[in-house]
Amino acid sequence: MAEIIADALTIEFPLYHLGARSLKKRLMAQALRRIREDSDSRVVVSALRDLTFRIGSGERVALIGRNGAGKSTLLRTLAGIYDPVGGRLSVQGTVGSLIDPGAGMDFWATGRENIRLRAWYAGLNEAQAQALSEAVTSFSGLGEFLELPVRNYSSGMQLRLAFAMATASRPDILLMDEWFFTADASFMAQAEARLQEMVASAKILVIATHSMRVVRRLCNRVIRLEAGRVVDDGPTEEVLSRLPEEMRLELETLQPGG
Amino acid sequence: MFTSHQAPAVRDAADPRHLARALDDLALGFSRWRLPLGLARLDLRNRYRGSVLGPFWITLSTSIMLAALGFLYARLFRIDVADYLPFLATSLVLWNLISGLVNDGTQCLTDREDVIRQMPQPYSVHVLRCVLRHALAAAHVLPLVPIVFLLCGRWPGWGLLGTIPGLFLFLVNGVFVCTLLGMVAARFRDMGPIMQSGMQLLFFVTPIIWKPELLGDRVGFLALNPVYAMIELVRAPMLGQMPGLLIMAAALFYTAVLGGLAFTIFVRWRGRIAFWV
Numbered sequence: 001m002a003e004i005i006a007d008a009l010t011i012e013f014p015l016y017h018l019g020a021r022s023l024k025k026r027l028m029a030q031a032l033r034r035i036r037e038d039s040d041s042r043v044v045v046s047a048l049r050d051l052t053f054r055i056g057s058g059e060r061v062a063l064i065g066r067n068g069a070g071k072s073t074l075l076r077t078l079a080g081i082y083d084p085v086g087g088r089l090s091v092q093g094t095v096g097s098l099i100d101p102g103a104g105m106d107f108w109a110t111g112r113e114n115i116r117l118r119a120w121y122a123g124l125n126e127a128q129a130q131a132l133s134e135a136v137t138s139f140s141g142l143g144e145f146l147e148l149p150v151r152n153y154s155s156g157m158q159l160r161l162a163f164a165m166a167t168a169s170r171p172d173i174l175l176m177d178e179w180f181f182t183a184d185a186s187f188m189a190q191a192e193a194r195l196q197e198m199v200a201s202a203k204i205l206v207i208a209t210h211s212m213r214v215v216r217r218l219c220n221r222v223i224r225l226e227a228g229r230v231v232d233d234g235p236t237e238e239v240l241s242r243l244p245e246e247m248r249l250e251l252e253t254l255q256p257g258g
Numbered sequence: 259m260f261t262s263h264q265a266p267a268v269r270d271a272a273d274p275r276h277l278a279r280a281l282d283d284l285a286l287g288f289s290r291w292r293l294p295l296g297l298a299r300l301d302l303r304n305r306y307r308g309s310v311l312g313p314f315w316i317t318l319s320t321s322i323m324l325a326a327l328g329f330l331y332a333r334l335f336r337i338d339v340a341d342y343l344p345f346l347a348t349s350l351v352l353w354n355l356i357s358g359l360v361n362d363g364t365q366c367l368t369d370r371e372d373v374i375r376q377m378p379q380p381y382s383v384h385v386l387r388c389v390l391r392h393a394l395a396a397a398h399v400l401p402l403v404p405i406v407f408l409l410c411g412r413w414p415g416w417g418l419l420g421t422i423p424g425l426f427l428f429l430v431n432g433v434f435v436c437t438l439l440g441m442v443a444a445r446f447r448d449m450g451p452i453m454q455s456g457m458q459l460l461f462f463v464t465p466i467i468w469k470p471e472l473l474g475d476r477v478g479f480l481a482l483n484p485v486y487a488m489i490e491l492v493r494a495p496m497l498g499q500m501p502g503l504l505i506m507a508a509a510l511f512y513t514a515v516l517g518g519l520a521f522t523i524f525v526r527w528r529g530r531i532a533f534w535v
Contacts, residue, residue, distance in 0.1 A: 016445065016534065076375070081375060081377070082532050083530075084271040085271055086271045088268065088272070089269050089270075090267060091267055099376055100376040103372060103373060104372075106300055108303075108307055109304075117296060117300075120292050
């Protein structure tokens with residue numbers, strides 16, 4: 001049983017290293033909506049404000065909204081990186097996140113060593129690590145390049161390795177950023193099949209995206225964020241039909257990864 | 259794929275369960291010791307990547323430093339070189355370990371910003387990585403000490419075994435120092451430079467190149483210096499003495515204070531680290 005319940009979930013980023021007090025004053029002087037002073041008179045940016053929603057098994061949720069709407073922050077909070085500053089978050093089920101393909105990669109180490117590192121990061125046991133290594137070797141198609149330092153790879157090969165490692169397991173809840181759509185064409189077909197498989201086996205998918213194509217193809221529910229708040233939430237077509245005209249144009253014309 | 263083992267199913271701002279989560283973090287970080295150890299080894303290898311000597315550069319540069327300082331200061335202090343060098347070798351190697359831990363400790367979390375903000379990992383992993391890196395580096399220079407003793411016609415004998423409790427305490431304090439400084443420096447960025455200049459000062463006021471006896475009847479005051487207490491704990495057995503009771507008590511006291519402080523801060527503000535780095 002996989003389930004995500006957010007209840008008045010709030011995340012704020014204090015701006016600790018603002019430096020001069022004058023900058024703080026200047027920011028405060030403009031009546032900004034999301035930058036404010038909290039009770040300890042710190043300057044904070046409200047990244048997520050009072051989010052309440054429930055996502056159950058079988059739901060494929062697209063998070064849409066402009067840059068800075070809070071999509072990535074929400075993904076990271078669901079992944080367990082940020083603790084709620086206010087409210088409550090309950091996440092039942094194993095969580096896998098595809099947020100940054102390069103995170104934790106050592107570019108001076110070989111591909112093989114990076115696979116080992118990844119197994120350690122994920123807390124795999126010896127048998128699982130072995131299975132990961134085999135899966136990545138066969139999927140990435142990097143062959144003898146796995147014995148070379150990752151920094152000597154082309155960017156396409158680096159992506160292939162990162163992608164192969166990231167998509168090797170099958171979590172209940174899959175959190176995704178849309179980075180993987182930047183893969184080169186030869187890899188795309190293979191990558192898409194793999195993603196489809198991963199999405200199909202996940203009980204819950206939450207994907208942050210700018211692309212209508214991704215939303216329509218993968219998702220049965222859309223949550224639209226604006227300035228850290230949920231402004232719309234419902235079945236895909238309903239939410240899309242309620243989109244403001246200029247935003248629909250933006251999303252339709254945006255190519256994946258753009 | 260990163261499964262977020264460490265985030266509990268329910269996280270409630272009104273009931274943050276600081277203590278339970280800090281203990282989980284530590285338990286998971288220590289049980290995954292292969293990860294910080296593997297990362298520490300890669301760190302060391304990457305730093306000396308492509309060089310002929312590799313990490314043995316630390317061994318070489320320490321040897322040169324020892325030879326140069328040893329002969330010069332033996333002359334300045336009018337002490338026999340064979341008497342002075344074993345003292346200096348022990349002090350300098352231990353000091354390098356301490357100053358390395360303190361200076362790198364201030365960066366042990368901020369340097370890991372990329373990992374911290376992308377995948378849920380126990381924070382103790384980053385701390386252990388830093389401590390283990392310095393332990394590995396120290397393993398390249400610690401053997402110099404008995405070699406210097408041999409060259410000077412002395413042999414610590416059973417004293418070598420007597421250094422084990424002290425060296426163990428070094429590791430424990432390393433974990434405390436890196437936890438404490440890593441967090442404080444992530445929140446207050448002035449901490450790094452402050453510690454750097456503080457350590458410079460400490461090098462000169464601690465008996466590392468000068469022998470504590472030179473203080474005469476004021477030697478008791480040295481127990482107020484935590485670095486002295488720690489160094490003496492290992493140095494005394496090497497030189498064939500038993501560390502004084504006062505020194506042992508002081509070292510344990512400082513360890514307890516440091517540990518208490520580090521643990522308290524870790525428990526209370528652990529959840530904020532991702533926002534600080």
